[in-house]
Amino acid sequence: MEIARLRAEPARVKMERDILGKGDGVFREGAGVKYAWIERHRMDWPVSLACQVLGVRARAAG
Incomplete structure (x- = not known):
C-alpha cells in the first residue's frame, strides 16, 4: 500500500502545480x-484537491 501511495505522489504534485x-x-x-473557479475546472482536476490547494473547504453537494 505504501508503494502505491508513493507512486501516486508525483501525479498529485503535478496536479497541485498545474x-x-x-x-x-x-x-x-x-x-x-x-469556488467559481473550481466549479469551472471540475472536469480538469478533482474538486477536493482544488479546494485543498486553494485553501477553501469542499462544499457539500446539493
Missing part, C-alpha cells in the same frame, strides 16, 4: 471567486 499555475491569480481572491 492548479496553482492555471489559477489566474485566484489564490489571492475571496472564497466565492475560488
Whole structure:
C-alpha cells in the first residue's frame, strides 16, 4: 500500500502545480471567486484537491 501511495505522489504534485499555475491569480481572491473557479475546472482536476490547494473547504453537494 505504501508503494502505491508513493507512486501516486508525483501525479498529485503535478496536479497541485498545474492548479496553482492555471489559477489566474485566484489564490489571492475571496472564497466565492475560488469556488467559481473550481466549479469551472471540475472536469480538469478533482474538486477536493482544488479546494485543498486553494485553501477553501469542499462544499457539500446539493
